[in-house]
Amino acid sequence: MPQKTMVEALNLALDEAMSADESVLIMGQDVGVNGGVFRVTKGLHEQYGRDRVMDTPLAECGIIGTAVGMAVYGLKPVVEIQFSGFTMQAFDQIEQNMARLHNRTMGRFPMRMVLRTPYGGGIRAVEHHSESRETYWAHTPGLKVVIPSGPRNARALLAAAIDDPDPVIFYEPKAVYRAFREDVPEERETLPIGTSQVVREGKDLTLISYGAMMRPAREAMEDLIDEHGIDIELIDLLTISPMDGETLCKSVAKTGRCVIVHEGHRTCGIASEIIARINEGAFEYLEAPIKRLTGYDIPFPYFQTEQYFLPDADDIIESVRETMAWE
Amino acid sequence: MPQKTMVEALNLALDEAMSADESVLIMGQDVGVNGGVFRVTKGLHEQYGRDRVMDTPLAECGIIGTAVGMAVYGLKPVVEIQFSGFTMQAFDQIEQNMARLHNRTMGRFPMRMVLRTPYGGGIRAVEHHSESRETYWAHTPGLKVVIPSGPRNARALLAAAIDDPDPVIFYEPKAVYRAFREDVPEERETLPIGTSQVVREGKDLTLISYGAMMRPAREAMEDLIDEHGIDIELIDLLTISPMDGETLCKSVAKTGRCVIVHEGHRTCGIASEIIARINEGAFEYLEAPIKRLTGYDIPFPYFQTEQYFLPDADDIIESVRETMAWE
Amino acid sequence: MTIITRPRDEAADSEVPTGQAAHHMDMNPIDLGRIEALQVLDEHGNINQARDPGLNDSELLAVHRAMVLTRAFDSRMLTMQRQGEMGTFAPNLGQEACMIGQVWELTKQDWFSPSYRSFGAQIQRGWPMERLFLLWSGYHQGFPPPEGVNDMPFSIVIGSHVLPAVGIAMGMRRRDDNDCVVVNFGDGAMSQGAVSEAFNFAMVDRAPVIFVCENNGWAISTPTKLQYATDHLAGRGVAFGLSSIRVDGNDILGMIAAMREATRRARDGEGPTFVEAVTYRMSLHTTADDPTVYRDSAESEPWESRCPIIRFQRYLEGRGLLSKDGAEKVRSEADAEVLEARERFRKIAKARPREVFDHLYKVTPSELEDQRNEYLSRLDRKGVD
């Protein structure tokens, strides 16, 4: 199998979708000749032409709003927003149309579209370039929210997102874009949306994360097993919404302890939702408070200090040990 | 004390603030001659003139964006957005400037402004007129989020919000606007932002709610005490963010059981955050899973069916009894 | 036809796009051009032959009937609302020529994206009136456009439907058919940035869309003088390169003439058009509104003499196509038609609380199934079916 970065894997998924289905098209700023500022759409413009790989004016609301219309018309737009911080410019179109048009028309019109956007910190960027605001979308009925963690699942999930009959917000962990390579099969592959993955089974504690934070989570896991003899069950959320509560509750019912790690802010963050679900579905098995290791409720800091804002393997290890020690 | 509706009480708070401080001004659609579509700004235009009670063009982003500039310049804009559903049009300005400019400039510029907007269902309105999306703001660092439940606390909290040195989102439960009258003292009164109120002390179960849902919550409480002998502790959140976790945890540490009621959607809703806080602060006292009785993860339904979407006293009673029965 | 054509007309995709091509700055002043004001039938019944769209007799009578039906529906809605049978709605009294004129030229394959004040146009497009009654009395079933009608559901959030309408037209251009899209909104909507974005996207993509702004002088209590600081809105189109025109929106023949040219341009690949239709909101903003608080009858009253239906009736009378009695007959037939629709509405109006989860997703996710079950058992407990 060829080794690919996440950027290359995503590019492959887009290429496959476009060659298989004429109604798939790409829209966004600089996605054409430039291939996107992260080069995810590289080469597609030459191959599929300007009408299917469209460099848009600089207006996110305009991009999402017109993509909604294209979806109503039966096309399948895959939109790139350059950084997730700029989806705020299109919040109204996402909340009022993308998420609701199918419901409003009682299914009369399709609303197949994917909003791809890089999220998260760790690349020494300026303000508004490191946001993790998946809560906004998870809290918005009508959307699905998907976040891959590596090249292989990124390709498979993007393929599934484009296949999906409902609108999908596809958050790409930009810190992972070129961070490592992974085997990505030549033949097309999908992963089901709405299903989380138990990366490793264990019996002492459930460690839950997603996206870019899966890297420190894995690192911490190795260390916790090897150095501390703690048998970690690691879960990669993959889909944030609809949340796979069943997998999470089953795991915690087994381990009794849980630590959740994400970059996004804490208040009403994804971890709070996971805690609420476990409270509902596995309350009687809980042996310790569930620990939230998350971004704080402050704006993502300027890049000389971002490393201290982001949870790292060390912090995860500490949180796990604390939770193990609780009685 | 004069009996006032919430609309009248809010009008009083605005009038007091404007007469006390020349730098307070009001902006919004139809807030001038028309006195606002709910008449909250009635009479102020005549009294303070068009430059301090400004009818704006029909653009929420424009309203919030220019208000931000006025705040930077040292004025204290109190903005009305006609329905909270239309704040989506201004999401970018709220998230990128209103919530962050103070931080961005390390406090160099003030950012005193209040965004008032009616929220919630129950008035037989069309789509987009019944939203309860306080999660969006609670999840946004830099904002404070306040939701009164009756005329008296509405007046006191709005006064406090205008006094507050930081930006405040002030959600007004439109179902309460004219629903009942309450004694509102003639002399100016404030309530601290960031503090929840224990409306009634009790020892069996903590019932937490806010805004328009406080009415069915009170009704249920009476019934639960009288008919079912359940000694309810009722808490009115009042400030959603920063959340008064201490009061909540202290209560649940005493009662061991908790039901949370709100209109907003469930996933990543305010109830999930409360559960996470109680999990952190009162885990060892919990005797049953905390129950979420909330809006579902679907758009607010069209008005012939909205009554079934909104929790009522009966549903609260049922949830409380379920939670009491858990063992 | 007098719709101005922009000087630069090369298609956006005709050559390799460049940035600042000329490295010598063009020092000639930019002439922004003129925008024509169009009226075919004036207040006195005089017709401008050169601009007459030339409808035949039966077409003329059909146009008249459609306007009368719109008004009959409107006034029936008002009665029903006052009697508690209808929710809040926005009357379109006085705007009937805009209503019918903007969709008159559309085919079944074309699309129309209405605002909340467009039910006259919706009826013309083929929405059964009972569905509109359902819609305005809070039943979800009133929202989806009927099968065979390529319309968007009506727009509640001001300006939010304009970009999607452009998107539909962008889809059409890509599919290379000859259809077009009409999207309708008010003078207030012009203040929304999203509408400016829509103009730009449409023009950059040369999408076959016609923007119709019904400038009726008011946005709730906000008069145009506080809404914008020019004497017209038509120039907004020109700013983005759109062919633009200002039409007397109370003149049905003017509206049709403008739309005929605009739709032809769209179908011929000449791109989008902006039509500012000058009209007046004769009635309440919505049934929740009280205009006496903010506007003088001295402003509104003169507009009564500009009534689009009376003006057109006078013209038809002059042409010997319609007598006073004939007009009365059209009106009473329209009333009867509306009342029949009300009967059908009353038969089908039924809240379906058990269905509120059914249409959010194409395939309801299992976690939402759990919520639905919780909800359904609440309904069971309450004895609601």
Add this chain to the structure above:
Amino acid sequence: MTIITRPRDEAADSEVPTGQAAHHMDMNPIDLGRIEALQVLDEHGNINQARDPGLNDSELLAVHRAMVLTRAFDSRMLTMQRQGEMGTFAPNLGQEACMIGQVWELTKQDWFSPSYRSFGAQIQRGWPMERLFLLWSGYHQGFPPPEGVNDMPFSIVIGSHVLPAVGIAMGMRRRDDNDCVVVNFGDGAMSQGAVSEAFNFAMVDRAPVIFVCENNGWAISTPTKLQYATDHLAGRGVAFGLSSIRVDGNDILGMIAAMREATRRARDGEGPTFVEAVTYRMSLHTTADDPTVYRDSAESEPWESRCPIIRFQRYLEGRGLLSKDGAEKVRSEADAEVLEARERFRKIAKARPREVFDHLYKVTPSELEDQRNEYLSRLDRKGVD
């Protein structure tokens, strides 16, 4: 001066606002008027006397020095970025006349709201260069404008700072002083709906704000031909009623002449102005960008002959104000000044991770104190101070 004045000039608040006042439609075509193209100093060093802002000798030399300093700073930043001492930043090579010209006429009480490509203007406004170095190397301390400088922090989200700038001007109009606001953005920003809203709010309120669009041909890889479908952007201002002008943005005297008139209008209560400055982005979009992927050197190269500094130097030479050696001296002094600032920067550059919670609120809420404590103990554990 040739900045066009809109036909309708009554102040928004001069009378009772009305909706559709005239009940007879004005059937005259609307003449949208002309927009002047302004150039004072042409590429060959010829000067248009009638438009010359008439700077005295020392002012002329100061303007020159400021442009040279901007370029020196820019090129030092690039070196530092390539050596890893600086983060991603956006060079303003070739746009020095826009930089200096747009703020030249401002007083200390006036406000300036810069884009991310405006550090030349920021230096001119009084931002110490070391603070700009801090800013672009990721230190929070680089963001707040220095005391005594009425500037907004630079804007990262395209177009998001334009409405707040209008708000400041609206505040000024209410306080009745004679100050004004200049806000700067690019051709790409003109596509953001928020910028259209800003034009409208400014004009409706008659706010003393000057919008300066540096039309440099590109928005990253997107050329103006894909960004909008007209030959100019100046017409966008006119559409909202703004006095508007198109200036040669590589001509410092033209820029100053335009800004002089625009600021005078603002101070005299004549309302907002839109200035389209035509220039060219000679360098990379940012240091993360590779223009060879998307643009031909055949397009960029001719622009080198339009360099704003060379053109102005030639003029100063012609006037006997500056020799070749003199120019060289200005350049080396500017370099030295930048290097001194770099030294100061290196001394003060220090990450302050312990302070990231300190400035979000005026008074940090207690719940956030809890998070801060959690964070600080993490730092303690990691041995970070």
